[in-house]
Amino acid sequence: xxxxxxxxxxxxxxxxxxxxxxxxxxxxxxxxxxxxxxxxxxxxxxxxxxxxxxxxxxxxxxxxxxxxxxxxxxxxxxxxxxxxxxxxxxxxxxxxxxxxxxxxxxxxxxxxxxxxxxxxxxxxxxxxxxxxxxxxxxxxxxxxxxxxxxxxxxxxxxxxxxxxxxxxxxxxxxxxxxxxxxxxxxxxxxxxxxxxxxxxxxxxxxxxxxxx
Numbered sequence: 001x002x003x004x005x006x007x008x009x010x011x012x013x014x015x016x017x018x019x020x021x022x023x024x025x026x027x028x029x030x031x032x033x034x035x036x037x038x039x040x041x042x043x044x045x046x047x048x049x050x051x052x053x054x055x056x057x058x059x060x061x062x063x064x065x066x067x068x069x070x071x072x073x074x075x076x077x078x079x080x081x082x083x084x085x086x087x088x089x090x091x092x093x094x095x096x097x098x099x100x101x102x103x104x105x106x107x108x109x110x111x112x113x114x115x116x117x118x119x120x121x122x123x124x125x126x127x128x129x130x131x132x133x134x135x136x137x138x139x140x141x142x143x144x145x146x147x148x149x150x151x152x153x154x155x156x157x158x159x160x161x162x163x164x165x166x167x168x169x170x171x172x173x174x175x176x177x178x179x180x181x182x183x184x185x186x187x188x189x190x191x192x193x194x195x196x197x198x199x200x201x202x203x204x205x206x207x208x209x210x211x212x
Contacts, residue, residue, distance in 0.1 A: 002124030004059070004117070006137050007051055007150040008164065009036050015161035016134040019154075024067055025162075032158045039154050043182035049081045051150065055089055056126030059109075059117065061133030062095040068131075069103040092120060094136055114143040121145070134164045141193075142170040148192055149174060155185040173197040 009019040018025035018033030025033060060068065068086060075083035091106045098108050109116045117140065121128055130137060130146075140146050174191035181187050 002056060002121045002126055002128045003147040004121055004130065004140065004145055005051075005054075005127045005148040005150070006130040006133075006140070006146050007152070008132060008134060008137060009152045009154060010164050011035060011154055011156050011158050011161075013157045013159065014163040014165060015158050016132065016164045017161040019132075020067070025063060027162065028160075030161050032161060035156055035158060036154055039156075039182070039184040039186050041183050043180070044152075044184070044186055047152075047180070047182075047188055051129070052081050052085050054127045055085055055129040056124050057090040057092065057120075057128050058086065059092045059094070059120065059128055059130050059133075059136070061136035062093060062098060064132040064136075065091070065093040065095070065098075065101075065103075065106075069101070069106075073103055113139055114145065117143070117145050134162060137164070138166070138169055141172055144193070144195075146193055148177075148190065150188065150190050153187045153189070155187075171197050 008016055010016050015032075015035075017027070017030055019036035020034065021037070022033040072083050072086045075087075078084055087104070089105065091103065092109050093101065093106060094109045094113060096110050098110075101108060109120075130140070137146065173194050173196060175194050176189065177192050178190040179188065
Protein backbone atom coordinates (compact mmCIF):
# COMPACT_ATOMS: atom_id res chain seq x y z
CA UNK A 1 0.00 0.00 0.00
CA UNK A 2 1.31 3.41 -0.91
CA UNK A 3 1.89 6.37 1.37
CA UNK A 4 0.09 9.66 0.81
CA UNK A 5 2.65 12.45 1.18
CA UNK A 6 1.70 16.13 1.26
CA UNK A 7 4.21 18.89 0.52
CA UNK A 8 2.99 22.44 1.00
CA UNK A 9 4.41 25.96 1.26
CA UNK A 10 2.98 28.32 3.89
CA UNK A 11 3.74 31.76 5.31
CA UNK A 12 4.26 32.39 9.01
CA UNK A 13 0.57 33.28 9.25
CA UNK A 14 -0.45 30.08 7.49
CA UNK A 15 -1.26 31.37 3.99
CA UNK A 16 -0.74 28.84 1.18
CA UNK A 17 -2.30 30.85 -1.66
CA UNK A 18 -0.24 31.58 -4.80
CA UNK A 19 3.32 30.96 -3.62
CA UNK A 20 4.72 30.74 -7.14
CA UNK A 21 3.64 33.87 -9.00
CA UNK A 22 1.46 37.01 -9.04
CA UNK A 23 -1.18 35.52 -11.36
CA UNK A 24 -1.17 32.02 -9.91
CA UNK A 25 -4.26 32.43 -7.70
CA UNK A 26 -5.91 35.83 -7.29
CA UNK A 27 -9.08 34.66 -5.52
CA UNK A 28 -10.45 37.26 -3.13
CA UNK A 29 -8.37 39.99 -4.74
CA UNK A 30 -5.15 38.41 -3.43
CA UNK A 31 -2.25 40.71 -4.34
CA UNK A 32 0.69 38.88 -2.77
CA UNK A 33 1.21 36.05 -5.27
CA UNK A 34 4.80 34.93 -5.72
CA UNK A 35 5.79 35.31 -2.07
CA UNK A 36 7.98 32.19 -2.05
CA UNK A 37 10.17 33.26 -4.97
CA UNK A 38 12.65 35.51 -3.08
CA UNK A 39 13.56 32.61 -0.78
CA UNK A 40 14.50 30.07 -3.44
CA UNK A 41 18.10 28.88 -3.07
CA UNK A 42 20.18 25.74 -3.51
CA UNK A 43 18.94 24.28 -0.20
CA UNK A 44 15.34 24.73 -1.29
CA UNK A 45 16.03 23.25 -4.71
CA UNK A 46 17.80 20.26 -3.19
CA UNK A 47 14.83 19.45 -0.95
CA UNK A 48 12.36 19.72 -3.83
CA UNK A 49 14.53 17.51 -6.01
CA UNK A 50 14.72 14.93 -3.21
CA UNK A 51 10.93 14.88 -2.91
CA UNK A 52 10.62 14.28 -6.64
CA UNK A 53 12.85 11.22 -6.54
CA UNK A 54 10.13 9.32 -4.66
CA UNK A 55 6.69 9.69 -6.32
CA UNK A 56 4.78 6.83 -7.89
CA UNK A 57 1.78 9.05 -8.72
CA UNK A 58 0.34 12.49 -7.96
CA UNK A 59 -2.96 13.60 -6.43
CA UNK A 60 -3.83 17.25 -6.95
CA UNK A 61 -6.65 19.66 -6.23
CA UNK A 62 -8.28 21.28 -9.24
CA UNK A 63 -6.65 24.69 -8.84
CA UNK A 64 -3.15 23.31 -8.37
CA UNK A 65 -3.73 20.92 -11.25
CA UNK A 66 -4.65 23.80 -13.56
CA UNK A 67 -1.54 25.76 -12.51
CA UNK A 68 0.72 22.75 -13.07
CA UNK A 69 -0.94 21.73 -16.34
CA UNK A 70 -0.38 25.20 -17.80
CA UNK A 71 3.37 25.05 -17.10
CA UNK A 72 4.97 21.63 -16.72
CA UNK A 73 4.02 20.04 -20.07
CA UNK A 74 6.10 22.81 -21.69
CA UNK A 75 9.21 21.68 -19.80
CA UNK A 76 10.44 18.86 -22.01
CA UNK A 77 13.99 18.37 -20.75
CA UNK A 78 14.12 14.69 -19.71
CA UNK A 79 16.84 15.55 -17.18
CA UNK A 80 14.56 17.93 -15.28
CA UNK A 81 13.81 15.99 -12.06
CA UNK A 82 10.43 17.66 -11.49
CA UNK A 83 9.06 17.88 -15.03
CA UNK A 84 10.05 14.31 -15.91
CA UNK A 85 8.02 12.94 -13.01
CA UNK A 86 5.02 15.25 -13.34
CA UNK A 87 4.73 14.65 -17.06
CA UNK A 88 5.51 10.94 -17.00
CA UNK A 89 3.71 9.56 -13.94
CA UNK A 90 -0.03 9.09 -13.36
CA UNK A 91 -1.88 12.17 -12.14
CA UNK A 92 -5.19 12.14 -10.29
CA UNK A 93 -7.18 15.34 -9.87
CA UNK A 94 -10.04 15.73 -7.42
CA UNK A 95 -12.72 17.68 -9.27
CA UNK A 96 -16.46 17.57 -9.87
CA UNK A 97 -16.24 19.89 -12.89
CA UNK A 98 -13.18 18.78 -14.91
CA UNK A 99 -14.33 16.37 -17.61
CA UNK A 100 -11.73 16.38 -20.39
CA UNK A 101 -8.22 16.89 -19.00
CA UNK A 102 -5.60 17.58 -21.67
CA UNK A 103 -2.50 16.76 -19.62
CA UNK A 104 -1.40 13.25 -20.57
CA UNK A 105 -1.81 10.68 -17.83
CA UNK A 106 -4.58 12.46 -15.94
CA UNK A 107 -7.51 10.70 -14.26
CA UNK A 108 -10.34 12.69 -12.67
CA UNK A 109 -11.63 11.68 -9.24
CA UNK A 110 -15.18 12.99 -8.93
CA UNK A 111 -16.87 10.53 -6.58
CA UNK A 112 -16.48 9.83 -2.88
CA UNK A 113 -13.07 11.33 -2.05
CA UNK A 114 -12.30 9.11 0.96
CA UNK A 115 -13.31 5.92 -0.82
CA UNK A 116 -11.50 6.70 -4.06
CA UNK A 117 -8.29 7.93 -2.45
CA UNK A 118 -8.20 4.93 -0.12
CA UNK A 119 -8.45 2.65 -3.16
CA UNK A 120 -5.81 4.73 -4.95
CA UNK A 121 -3.40 4.35 -2.02
CA UNK A 122 -3.99 0.60 -1.97
CA UNK A 123 -2.99 0.19 -5.60
CA UNK A 124 -0.07 2.65 -5.54
CA UNK A 125 3.34 1.12 -4.92
CA UNK A 126 5.27 4.04 -3.43
CA UNK A 127 4.43 7.65 -2.65
CA UNK A 128 1.17 9.20 -3.78
CA UNK A 129 2.23 12.84 -3.62
CA UNK A 130 0.05 15.88 -3.06
CA UNK A 131 1.62 19.25 -3.86
CA UNK A 132 -0.05 22.47 -2.76
CA UNK A 133 -3.79 21.83 -2.96
CA UNK A 134 -4.54 23.21 0.51
CA UNK A 135 -8.29 22.62 0.48
CA UNK A 136 -7.75 19.04 -0.69
CA UNK A 137 -5.14 18.48 2.04
CA UNK A 138 -7.62 19.60 4.70
CA UNK A 139 -10.17 17.11 3.39
CA UNK A 140 -7.62 14.31 3.25
CA UNK A 141 -6.54 15.04 6.84
CA UNK A 142 -10.17 14.98 7.95
CA UNK A 143 -10.40 11.45 6.54
CA UNK A 144 -7.06 10.36 8.08
CA UNK A 145 -5.60 9.78 4.63
CA UNK A 146 -2.39 11.81 4.92
CA UNK A 147 0.57 9.72 6.10
CA UNK A 148 3.45 12.20 5.82
CA UNK A 149 3.36 15.97 5.82
CA UNK A 150 6.22 18.20 4.60
CA UNK A 151 5.54 21.81 5.61
CA UNK A 152 7.84 24.52 4.27
CA UNK A 153 7.33 27.70 6.31
CA UNK A 154 8.61 30.88 4.72
CA UNK A 155 9.71 33.85 6.87
CA UNK A 156 7.01 36.23 5.70
CA UNK A 157 3.62 37.40 7.01
CA UNK A 158 0.98 38.50 4.49
CA UNK A 159 -2.11 39.17 6.60
CA UNK A 160 -4.41 38.04 3.78
CA UNK A 161 -5.06 35.00 1.65
CA UNK A 162 -6.35 31.47 2.00
CA UNK A 163 -4.94 29.74 5.07
CA UNK A 164 -4.08 26.09 5.30
CA UNK A 165 -5.75 25.42 8.63
CA UNK A 166 -9.05 27.17 9.17
CA UNK A 167 -11.68 26.98 11.88
CA UNK A 168 -13.08 23.47 11.84
CA UNK A 169 -9.93 21.68 10.67
CA UNK A 170 -9.76 18.11 11.93
CA UNK A 171 -7.78 17.82 15.21
CA UNK A 172 -4.71 15.82 14.23
CA UNK A 173 -1.47 14.90 16.02
CA UNK A 174 1.84 14.34 14.24
CA UNK A 175 5.25 12.91 15.02
CA UNK A 176 8.13 15.14 13.97
CA UNK A 177 10.50 13.19 11.71
CA UNK A 178 12.91 15.73 10.26
CA UNK A 179 13.92 19.36 10.03
CA UNK A 180 16.26 21.59 8.11
CA UNK A 181 16.52 25.32 7.46
CA UNK A 182 17.58 26.82 4.14
CA UNK A 183 20.09 29.64 3.81
CA UNK A 184 17.22 32.09 3.28
CA UNK A 185 15.36 30.99 6.41
CA UNK A 186 12.76 28.59 5.05
CA UNK A 187 11.99 26.07 7.81
CA UNK A 188 11.36 22.62 6.35
CA UNK A 189 9.66 20.23 8.77
CA UNK A 190 8.44 16.70 8.14
CA UNK A 191 5.75 14.94 10.14
CA UNK A 192 4.03 11.57 10.21
CA UNK A 193 0.37 11.53 11.23
CA UNK A 194 -0.25 9.57 14.44
CA UNK A 195 -3.95 10.19 15.07
CA UNK A 196 -5.98 12.42 17.32
CA UNK A 197 -4.30 14.81 19.79
CA UNK A 198 -3.84 13.85 23.43
CA UNK A 199 -4.56 16.34 26.20
CA UNK A 200 -3.49 16.99 29.76
CA UNK A 201 -3.03 19.75 32.32
CA UNK A 202 -0.03 21.43 33.91
CA UNK A 203 -2.11 22.53 36.91
CA UNK A 204 -1.34 19.44 38.99
CA UNK A 205 2.41 19.77 38.34
CA UNK A 206 2.44 23.34 39.64
CA UNK A 207 0.59 22.29 42.78
CA UNK A 208 2.98 19.40 43.46
CA UNK A 209 6.04 21.60 42.99
CA UNK A 210 4.76 24.19 45.47
CA UNK A 211 4.60 26.93 42.83
CA UNK A 212 0.83 27.25 42.91
